[in-house]
Amino acid sequence: MNKVLKLSFGLLAISTCALAQFPGINLPKVKQPAFKTDTFNIKQFDAKGDGLTLNTNSINDAITSCSEKGGGVVLVPGGVWLTGPIDLKSNVNLHIDRDGILLFTKDFNQYPIVEGSYEGLPAGRCKSPISGKDLQNIAITGTGIIDGNGDAWRMVKKDKLTATQWQDKIASGGLLSADKKTWYPTEKSLKGSQAKDPGILKEGRSIQDFEVYKDFLRPNMVVLNNCKRILLEGVTFQNSPAWNLHPFLCSDLTLRGVNVKNPWYAQNGDGIDLESSTNTLIENSTFDVGDDGICIKSGRDEAGRKLGKPTENVIVRNCVVYHAHGGFVIGSEMSGGAKNIFVYNCSFLGTDVGLRFKTTRGRGGVVQNIYVTNINMKDIGAEAILFDMYYMAKDPVALSGEKRDAPKVEVLPVTEATPQFKDFHISNIVCNGAATALFIRGLPEMNILGLYLNDMVIKAKKGMVCTEATGVYIKNFRMITDDTNPVVSIDNSQSIYLDHIAYKPGSDLLFKISGSKTSDIAVTNTPASAAKSKLLLTDGATQKSIHIK
Template sequence: MTKHAFFLIVIGSLLTRFSATAQTTPTYSWTNLPKIAQPTFRRDTTNIIAFGAKPDGVSLNTQAINKAISTCSQKGGGVVLVPAGIWLTGPIVLKSNVNLHLKKAATLLFTTDKNQYALVEGVYEGKRAARNQSPVSGTNLANVAITGQGILDGNGDVWRAVHKSQLTESQWKEKVESGGVLKDDGKTWYPSEQFKKASTENRSMLLAPGKTPQDFADMKDFLRPNLVVLTNCKKVLLEGVTFQNSPAWCLHPLMCQDLTLRNVTTKNPEYAHNGDGMDIESCKNFLIEGCTLDVGDDAICIKSGKDEEGRKRGMPTENGIIRNNTVYNGHGGFVVGSEMSGGARYLFVSNCTFMGTDKGLRFKSVRGRGGVVEHIYAKDIFMKNIAQEAIFFDMYYFVKFATDGERDERPVVNEGTPVFRNMRFENIVCTGAKKGIFVRGLPEMAIQTIAMANMVLETEKGVELVDASGIRLDNINLLSTSTKPVINVTNSSNLTFNNIQYPANTDVLFSIDGERSKAINVTNTDTSKARTKTEFTHGAVEKSLLLTTTK
């Protein structure tokens, strides 16, 4: 065989493999949404009372509940019934083919005795870490559910620190009188001296090579667990139940497939540090619908691992439907990042309401993460009283800028460079926010190819685009009260503004900043209502912007 013939065979083989892969990879759209398989269970019912559980709020039912779950699973599965009552318990471990069903007025109350929670290997922000055992956990399961109309309460207040500024005077007084210790400046309450020491010394919980969870026994109290952690499970259903008062994140499905969260409520106090509602990490095929969230951190959050560990895992969060949800309090209504190093793609967000969140649609990352976030679609999103930005992209998450306000602009692209691209948002209304749209990429990697259409944004400020490319705004009504400028562009290119509406007598409509700003097109927009149509600063030139307007 000649070298040329061998080369052709190899190329043919690669093309065949590529073609097969392309044919089996679905292309999703609003008319062809991902399909999520549902778990099924036998009708056999096991009552936890039959195993000695007592609903008196005093008796510790850990052994009885876990025995009921194990026995049910061993017999082929079915329903484990939690009747009305207060069931005090330690950690519960779920098993395959079991539906843990809480009747209305049933509360699983997790004990404040931290000795009941073993030190285990877990995950913290996408990295291996020592944690206390989660109140509810399950690993490598199939067909598993928590359903009903009851409550799972994590007793999170005994685990969390809290700052004085986050509480009223009466709440702070009650907290101090409950025990615990104060920071030396008297402004932070800690659950224990052990917690205070680990926190003030900024000790790490990450499991470095050669370390085991038991090596962290001297800081056990600091290692707050997530309320529900399900790892590498298939066909998972959480439905109808209220999950509240978590020590850290509320719901954390990790590397799960065919996941459904339906009509779930998650509640954490506003002051709950890391009190996320749902963190969907490296999961495939999932549905979040009809849920209500009122939490202390991000509400519905998409993650896929952090930095090198996340890239090595290489499992994007993908094929997700998020619809008909309501978020009250939270740092963001729908959030991607910042731990998104494995990527995220094909996510469909619709018919959601955000009432009083810090941000609405929130996308965040930073140099070093890597990962590609793409094919995110959102429509029919309604927001009210957003504290900061309605739509927010930022590649500088938790970066402290120099005192002169200038950013690190090293134009370096490597495996740690995050990419956000190819998204469409439409039919969005926001009444009340500090800023309507904020997009800030990296000089070396712009946030790119984002289309936004049919929006009414009643905000203090309109639009700010920094290091962005291929952004298109169509039919956007910017009812901004700060009219200088309505739209601010910095070092961005290939932008289209079509049919932009804004208040009459605006001081400045467009402010173009930076010598890298170019190819900015404005069409079908009446610029005559502005006192100043355009201004150019810091090296920006007039030819960077082309006005094809109605007046």
């Protein structure tokens, strides 16, 4: 038994205890906010729920008055309440009744460019419909709806719409890109798509410089910056211009029983992007969006590393994700790191990827101590489980006619910009339908290190692909695949331990082993003779690379 294996088994023993979900489990503790019962009805501040009156001042006046008087509840009753940007205040619970719709205006003039962040970089963005900075004890609750009117902001790709929808977009106004494949709502939006690093604040740039393409700088709908003790509960958040929910540098956040919705074609229409935040509970919530569903981030490249704030101590449980690029996602902007994250009892139906862990060279950052168990999936468009260190900023499922080349494989020096994935523990996975069951792709200079997967049943077109990984331990993995040539492909990887692997009897090829660096592959309790061909060795792999008992 080599040194890596001894170390990894020690980590596995610790994580198994952490994932037991029995009394005494050492999960993060999340502090809850509390509010006075005093209620401030926005009608008392001359708001009108007729869907026509702009109520920005009335709603903000109610929030300010509530906060100044010690806090309480700001009530949005039944009605359609048209408004511009809303600023939250400490000790205020913004509560939307069941028949209340908080509708943000399509008038872009109501959203000035303000300093903020974009993918961890300092940036100018249009002011968010709902925002709060340096606040404590805040909430958005109720069973009503918050609608960001995102269709007014978003560009749309032709390939993501039906012919009728595309014609309706063109008829509504706006402009097309030069190749006629993307619709933009305004000329400023189109100009922004052609600008270099649009909105990014660099030396010599100010937010005034961005006015020429202001409409391109779509706001995230709810942005909370450096806030503490937050509750988002019960509300439907939908139709955001960009990301739906974006807590940044926050602590003690609870997201409970919310519905987060965007059209499936909504570019950058993520559900929640939890960035550089600590102590978070996301539970009993539903996501159906246009980009990643539940996503963990911590800044991008040098700016994220300089900030150095990992997202850590997170629980995600009892959630359902319908359409999304990924059900549960870490990355790719994870330059500040991510650790101590627990995901369990979730279902992903129709997402492009189920469990999606992505990064790329230049990010840096370490993602570690990730625990996932009891995940059910159906109709996954690409990979059920994905680890990829060559993220290319493209949709997980290629559009019709789109060609993608495999990344060039080369060994680069290890620097602070080299990302790391290590110590992932995944168990009790059931997936009925995916393109690929398990895909692992690390870097030659920084392998993915320490993956522990057990008790999985995955029905997919393709089986398992593993490239540039070290220390992968898989036990009780049943793959029902259409493509059986091969069932398992391993390239330039070391210390791979496969125990009790079940596959379709009569498969053409069980193992394809390649690469001169491949070594120490051990296969036990697996009926290799059930395949037509047991083993193919290519590209420098030898008989010493693998041992099948």
